[in-house]
Amino acid sequence: MERELWCLIVATLRRLPRRRHAQLTYSDPQILAVLFWAALHDRSINWACQRNHWPGQAWRRLLPNQSTMSRRLRDPSTIQLIQQVLDRLQVVHHIPTRLILDGKPLSLRSHTGDPDATYGWADGGKRRGYKLHLVIDDQQCVRQWIVKPMHESEPVVAREDLVPALGQTPTLNGLPVLADANYDRNPLYAATADAGLVLLAPRQRPGTELGHRTHHPDRLTSMYFLEHCSGLRKHLFVMRGDIERFFGRDGQLRGVA
Numbered sequence: 001m002e003r004e005l006w007c008l009i010v011a012t013l014r015r016l017p018r019r020r021h022a023q024l025t026y027s028d029p030q031i032l033a034v035l036f037w038a039a040l041h042d043r044s045i046n047w048a049c050q051r052n053h054w055p056g057q058a059w060r061r062l063l064p065n066q067s068t069m070s071r072r073l074r075d076p077s078t079i080q081l082i083q084q085v086l087d088r089l090q091v092v093h094h095i096p097t098r099l100i101l102d103g104k105p106l107s108l109r110s111h112t113g114d115p116d117a118t119y120g121w122a123d124g125g126k127r128r129g130y131k132l133h134l135v136i137d138d139q140q141c142v143r144q145w146i147v148k149p150m151h152e153s154e155p156v157v158a159r160e161d162l163v164p165a166l167g168q169t170p171t172l173n174g175l176p177v178l179a180d181a182n183y184d185r186n187p188l189y190a191a192t193a194d195a196g197l198v199l200l201a202p203r204q205r206p207g208t209e210l211g212h213r214t215h216h217p218d219r220l221t222s223m224y225f226l227e228h229c230s231g232l233r234k235h236l237f238v239m240r241g242d243i244e245r246f247f248g249r250d251g252q253l254r255g256v257a
Contacts, residue, residue, distance in 0.1 A: 006058065009036050012088050016081060026064045028081050031072045033059050035082070045069050074116070086142060096137035099172065099197070100243040101162065101179040103154045104132040106147070120150030133157045135166060135177070138239070140246045143172070155183050159191040167195025176200050178236055189216040200236060202226050 013029040013036075037059070038048035046066045047053055054063070064072070072078050105122030108114060108129040119128050127150060135144040144162045158179075166172055173196040184201040192199040193216070200222045207227060226233050 006037075006040060008089065009033075009040075009085070010059070012085050015088075016084065019077070026062065026068060026072070028078065030061055031064060031069065031078060032081060032085060033061075034063060034069060035073065036085075070114075083145075096139065096141075096143075096172065096175060098138050098239060099135050099143060099166070099175050099177045100137070100239070101135050101158055101177055101183060102243045102247075103157075104134065104247050105150065106130045106132055107150075116149060118149040118151040120152075122150060133162060134243070134246075135162050136243055136246055138242060140242060143169070155185040155188045158183060159185075159188045163188070163191045163195050163197065166197060172197065174198070178239060184219070184222075186216045186219055189218040189222070193218050200226065202233075 010033070013032055016029055016032075019028055034045060034048045037054070038045045041048070041053075043053070049063055049066050049069065051063055105120075105127060106129050107122055107127040108117050110128050112128060117129050119126050120131065121127075122129070122131070129150050130147050131150050131152065131154070133146050133148060133154065134142065136142055144165045146157065146161050148157055163177075166177075176198045177192055177200065179199065179201040181202050181204040183199070184203050188201075189199050198221075199218060203223060203226075206223075226236070
């Protein structure tokens, strides 16, 4: 299966539009090949930069070094190409029934020299690095993703980056978006509704009074279903496990980090 997937990745990389630039020693496919080889084998990018970790027939072109990879992967155009490759690899033949929203810390060593890495809460303490913000569907296909510095708020990133992009896909219109209590924010409910979606997120303190401020109608609906319909609450909790299995499956995310 791994070999077949790599052949599909290579075929996709070869169909990418060519970018000609006199200052680029390595082409975009050369950069992305190293990234996907690392992810495919649950290894670091530095590991994938070393020729002895590649079979001769897997990739015959020159390999960039770690510093080149770090620089090129920060280029917005490279990020767009990564999304193009993922879109082509993940040809979805099913009609999704739900979306799941969450974040995954990508911690670095505290003494890293990466100037863009920041401190934020992760794994029960302060960590330095980045965070992967992700939306998957019920078949664990990635629908939207973005990597941000660790300190950036998950609900804010979801509201400003992920949800508006989801709203541009007509086939997702009307779907529920499942999230944990961290995403229970009125502005996010409003943005999700504007995108044609329905956010369902439990409160951090279920059963408490709401106070006097105005709440978005979708938040009130979410509260009613999750706090008064125990069967639905348990069902949604089970479905939320899809993203935990996605994050843990084969540990592939550590390879990207």
